[in-house]
Structure formats: C-alpha cells, structure tokens
Amino acid sequence: MTTGNTDAAKTQLDWKRILFILIGLTLFAIVNFSPAWPDAVDPTGKHFMLSAQGKGALAIFLLAGTWWVFEVVPIGVTSLALGALQVLFAVRTAKEALKDFMTPSVLFIFGSLVIGMVFTKTGLTKRLAYKMLAVVGEKTSMIYLGCFVVTAALTHIMAHTAVAATMFPLLMTIYAMYTDEPGPTKFGKGLFMGMAFVAGAGSIVTLLGAARGAVAIGFFKDIVGKDISFFELSYYMFPVGWAMTFILWGFFMILCKPEKKTIPGIKEKAKSLEKAMGGITKQELLAGGIIFLAIGIMSIKQFIPAIADLDKNAIMLVATVLFFIFNILDIKDLETIPWNIILLFGGAMSIGFCLWETGAAEWLAINWLTMFQNANYFVFILSIAFFVMIMTNFIMNVAAIAISLPVALVIAPYLNVAPEVILFASLVTAGMPFLLLVGAAPNAIAYDSKQFTTGEFFMYGIPASIILMVLVAVSIFMWKIMGMPITTV
Template sequence: MNGQNAKRIFFICLGVCLFLVLYYAPQFSSAVDPSGKSFELSQQGKAAIGLFFLASIWWVFEVTPIGVTSLMIGVVQALFLIRPAKEAFRDFMDPTVMFILGSLLVGLAFTKSGITKRIAYKMLVVVGEDTRKILLGVFIITALLTHIMAHTAVAATMFPILVTILALYNGDNPEGKPTKFGKALFIGMAYTAGAGSICTLLGGARNPAAVGFYTEFTGKQISFVDFSVHLAPFGWASVFLIWALLMIIYKPEKAKIVGLREKATAEYAKLGPINSKEIFVSFVVAFALAMLVLQAIIPALKTMDRSVPLLLAGVLFFLSKVLSVEDLEKRIPWNIVLLFSGAMSIGFCLWQTGAAQWIAIKWLSMIAGAHWLVFLLAVCFLVLVMTNFIMNVAAIAITLPVALVMAQYLGVNPELVMYGAVAMAGMPFLLLIGAAPNAMAYESKQFTTGEFFVSGIPASAVIMGVLVIMTFTYWPVVGMPALLR
C-alpha cells in the first residue's frame, strides 16, 4: 500500500469514526439563548452534526470524487433515519441546483459559439501594448465574463488567451521562464475571476446557494437585481484594488509588449464576421437575463423561480443544436453539479433537525456581548478561511445556516451576513484548492504555491477592508442597515 492510498484510507476512516462517535454520543447539554429559552439537541440533530464532519473531511481531502461524497450525504440521512429519503434527496433537485445547471449551459454556449474569444481579442486591440493596461484589461474582461458565466468556465476560456499574451511578452524567452508579468497575469486572472463572480447570481454556485439558504431561513426573496445592486460595487472595487496590489508585488519587467496589437488584430480577423450562431446565443442569453431582471418589477414574474429563464435558454441551445448531447454528457461537470446538490442537502439537514440553531446558540454564548461588527467579521473570516480548504458552496452550506440563526439573536441584519459571506466565499486567494480558477492559473507554471499564498495574504486583507467600508457606507445607502430596527 503506497503512502497516498494509506492517507486516503485514513481520512475515509476518520470521517466515518467522527460520524459514529457523534451519533452514539450521550445527549449533549441544552443550548440556552439570550432570552433564557432552552434548545435540546435531538438524536437527529446530533447525527446531522456528525454527517457534517464526515462530509467536510471527505470533501477537503477528496477521498472520493466530491460528487460521490454528496451522494453519501443523502444515503446516510436515509440510512440512519436523520431525515426521510424523500426529503434528503429532494434537496438534490432544489431549484438552486437547477439554476447552477442552467448557468453552466449558458457558459458552455458562450464558449462554443466563440463569443468569449471575440471579446478578449477585441479588448487586446483596444488596450494596446502597455503591460499595465493589458493586465487591467485582462482583469476587467475576466470579471465581466463572470457576470454571465460560472467563473470556472471563464478561467478555462481565458487561459489559452493569456498563454498567447505571455508568449508575446516573453519574446526571446520561449521556454516560458517565470516572470513578474506572468505571475501578475495568471494570479490576477484567478483573483479577478473570483471578485467578478460575486457581482451577479450567475457568477458561481455559491451565490444562488446562499440566496437559497437565506430564503429558506427568512422567507424573503432576493431578486437578481437586488443581488447585483448590493455586491457588484464590492466586486468591482476588489478588481481594481487587486490590480493595484499586483502592480506593487509583481511590477512587470517590460513596459510594453511590442506587436501584441497586431497579433490580436490577426486573431480577431480569423474569427470572421459575427455569425448567426453568435447572434442567436447573445439574443437568448439577453432574453434570459432580461427575465431575471424584470422579476423585480413585474408582479406576474415574481412567482417564477429564477432557474426557469436559464433552463429555458439551455433547452433552446439544444433545440437549435448550439449544444449537443455530447456536450451534455462530456462537457457538463456533473461531479460539480452533484457537489452543489449535496451541499444543499447537508445545509437543510442541519437547519431542519435543529442542529444549526443549537450550534449557533452555543457559539453565541462564546461571544456574548460582542459588538455586532466583531460578529460579522468573525463569520466572514471563517467563511474566507473555510473556502480556501473546501469548495466555496460547501463553505456557504456549512457556515451560513449557523450564521443566519446567530444574527437574529444579535439583532444583525441577516442580509448583511448573507452578502458578506458570499463575498468572502467568492474570493479564496490563499490556496489552489480554494477555487478552480486558482488551479487553472497554476497550470501556467508562472508561480509556486508559496507565491500564490503569500500574494493572497494582502489580497485577503484588502477584501476584508472593503467589507468594512461597504458595511458603513454603501450598503446603508441602498437600504441595508447593519442592525435590524
């Protein structure tokens, strides 16, 4: 047995043991809220906490495909009578999961039609040869694309374009020896893919997942427009601050890339005139986005789930043969879709069994009397750390149910907690496993894991600073005070 397999077996057993220990553990003491009300932790709640630990360990150390771990979440709930199988697996087809699938289909259609390459090459023609402007242009295009595509799809689309830019920069260095420009280019792509992805519900799975939990716990809906109004300024402030930070850490060796504009012009010319497929995809996506936006102002559309426009777009792409059955079978990351399904199931399990409320009140007693800002920063820092170790949607599923319960006892606006957590979950700047764009950027071989981590420390500090500024300035102006009245 090699060391890697032994490590895998160890973590499989560790997760199972933790679950069984909690499942068979004696009854825990009651949690008492500030009003003196007592909350017992049921056997099902105790088992839900054990399942949370099991899933977390398996997700973090990837002892099996992450989608398989999600299937295990449903199986264990039914097998150990934590929740009925019908409830446990119903969450796997939650409308939030369907929204995520729809966003993946939209991103795939954009890539297959060639729209993303057309946008990127046109950007290079516009920004010219100044390396600082090139980096800023790349970051802006990356962030813009994440408004309508999952950030993983955006990173996959941008990567070959960045390789071309780097080759032109290297010139007499065809071996691709790491450069400061290369480090800034690829690390910045990963960071800004995360920053841009918090601006709309389409940017990443953790966005609709968080909104789904918020709606489940509060009964209030968050529209597509509401989400963007609150988080788009946060995301774009982060994009420009990241660019400024990387210009300090990795100032490019060259001021210009000679010949880049001509190369971009030639590549754009190869794409030819805008074709009917691109026009059709643009029209369908624009129609779907319009429906999402109009939900906020047209009463008849408010009852329509936000997954419907994107799924309708996906159906139209298949009917028009923009997408094929091969795309459905081979290019949709079903492993990731299952991850989202399992994350929703474990999150609702913690809530419905009372485990989330019990944990929240126990945790609350540890920070009794703390200022509301301390609570907010503690929650957001926890999400920021967790999302560097596990998939961000899992970090949201684990943290948000507890944080939303705690917020009501401290009188903190749950919207503030939700938006702050989403922002942090979208920007794991420390470890490669925190997000797919991080790992994709590493494939460039322009930086080491240590360099990525060191760069991520000030970048993470910057976004925590943006959080504090938004909390005291912009968010109250748009009708989201920190405290409930």
C-alpha cells in the first residue's frame, strides 16, 4: 500500500510538472506570435517601438520565469533553453545569445564557487564555524543572528557573491551539527535563504559589495551632472542595509522558526572540535593568503590609481589558477563544481542582454513609469523602486537601473522630485532580489544546500519583497531627515 501511494504521488507530481512546462510554452507562443504591440511613449512624446525581436525576448522572458519558479527541469537546463530559443526564433544570433553564457560576470561566479570549495577542503570553514559557535552559543536564534551579521558585515568589504561562496560551506558545517537527519528543515531553510537575502541587504551599504553601486553612480553623474561619493552612499545606505538585516532575522525567526530552541552542548563541542584540529596548517595559511590577497586587491583597487584598472574577474581567475598550481585543488575538485548554478547565471545573463539589446526592457520601463507621470512624488518614487525590484529578479541589477533611471529622471522634474532619491531608492531594491534564484548569485549559491525549492524561495520572497517596499517608503522620510533632497521645491 505504501508503494502504491508513493507511485501515485510521483504520477501526480509528473502531471504538475507537465502542466507548468505547457504553461511556459503557451505564454511563449501567445506573446511571440501575437500581432505587433503599441509603441511606448515617454513624457516628451518620443515613441519606442517594440520590434519582433523585442516581443520574442519578452516571450522567452515569460517562459524563463515560469520554468525557473516551478523548476520543471533543472534550472541550468532552463537556461540552455533560453539560449536555444533566442537562436531558433531569430531573436538574436547564436554568437550574441550564447556568448553571454561565459561573460566575465559568469566567470566571477565560477571563481567565487572555487573559493568556497577551497575553504571547505582546507578546513578553514570548520575553524571559522567552530569559532562562531563558541561566540554565539547554543540558542538557534543567536546562531541565525550571528550568521546574518557576519554575512552582512563581510559584504561591506567584498563582493556579495564571494561572501556567499565563503559563508556557504561555513553554514553547511553549522547545519551538520544541528541535525544528522536527511532532508530539509525549517532551520536549514532559514539559515541558507537568510544568508542569501542578508548578503543582498549588506551589499547596498558600500561600493565594495557589488558592481551595481559604482555603475549606477557613474550613470547618474553622466545624466544629472552630480557625483555621489563613496562615503555619501554609505551614509544613506547604512541604516537601510542594517535595518533590513535585523528585519530579516525576525522574518526568518517567525517563518522558519527552528525546530530546536537550542543545540545542547554545541558550544563546548565546537571548542573541543577546534582543539582537535590542532594548529593551523601550511595549506590553510597558503589558501587563506591567496583568498584574502585576492579580496584585498579587489577591495582597495579603486583607491589606488596604479591598480585601478585591474579587472576583478581576472583577479578571481588568477586566484583559481593558483589553487591548482599549489595543489590545494586537483582535477577531482574541478569536476565537483556545481555547473547547474553556473549555467543558471549564464542563462540569466543571456536573457538580460536579450531584453536590453532588443529594446524590450526599455519598452517595459517607459510603459510602466509613464503610468505614474501624474502621480504624487512619493508614489512615483515607489513605482521606480518597485519596477527595479521586479526587473532585477530577472536581469542584471545594473541593467535594471540603467533601463529605468533615464526614464525616471526625465519624468522627475515634472513632479518636482530630486534625482538623488530616485538613485538611492533604485539601488536599495536592486540589491535585494528575493523572488528568483537568477536575481543574484547568493540566491543560487544558497540553493545548492538543497534546503529549499525554487518555488519555496519564490513564496518566501513575496512577503520579504513587500517588507522591502515598506522599508523603502520609510527610508524616503528618513533620508529627508538625514539631509537628502527629496523634492526640488
């Protein structure tokens, strides 16, 4: 009887999978083969036509969202489908669509995952985990908080992708001390999803947390003619990023309340396990030296003109090569890299560039923001933040900002809205894509824990995104008190 029930469940699950495969394909067909859509018109009266290629990009965009959320096939395989569809339906050429699968950003994620492997293999992860547990103690609520605070703090000095790759093996070690039982738990869901969410929250505080801040500020300077300094960004973003970090701690304590209030004896066990590891080895020192040298160069290069042009992706790849030169990693380690995650981001880059290059993203932005051109300034600012939040779950956050900022800055003078608040509100939501794994590398890295499905991530992300929008609304008034111009009158 048990076997029969299991078979029935599998059959039901297969039908559900087939249903969502068909929904994705149906959405694609309806949009791709529909008649031409109306032009988007900006406040100056300029028309933006949606080309057949742009419509095809939107069709693939809808299929991607459906298949990624419901995980009808492995997420990396969905990404491969996106590249193939662009070519088959003449949205972009094979060279344009498929080269995005190995862009510098994808290689940076590859390098970040390698760093996580090195932490695990050398034992550095266990040392860090044991030290953290010795500090935070036995309460699972404090373990949550300790992990979230460390994650957020690290994103102030290094890219959030690298932070997530560093924290992931540490969290795996902590989780192994929580339970030996197979399968996901509430504590596991909160620990790994929380790490991903908090990595985004912390990364908005400085320019070092992600590339989006520096690119958006440069873009802002070109349009508005004003510059935003490193410290000005941190001044306004610090309270927002840390407020969201502590809010997320409460959020996961409620929705993913650990099954155990404490892990009895974990503090003493952590101390004894650390002692049993003995002194730090030469391999650990060498690995740590390579990792922190790479992170250090990426963190300080913008302040030193002589190395300012060093590319962060090249730095990560040099570090990767050094791990193999010094026999810290070998060919077997290379074969265990989660290529599903790398393919996921290759597909995300491909569909992002596809929407950008075909004009589909700009068409969407203009249609969305012009609906609010006669709205109250407060509603208009929130509409921009909301658009960026949705788009950054599907495409690069830099692209989401670059698409929406020009349109927003054209409309802003009509509503007497200051450009600074538009920039900062956009940067807040661009840093926290809580709905889809493709929104940010930490999301995908956390998924490798197998503690949650893409559908669960999406469902937890809905209330988290609502909280984020409420925080943006509150931040507008807080920024005004802190001295940021909100209106021009």
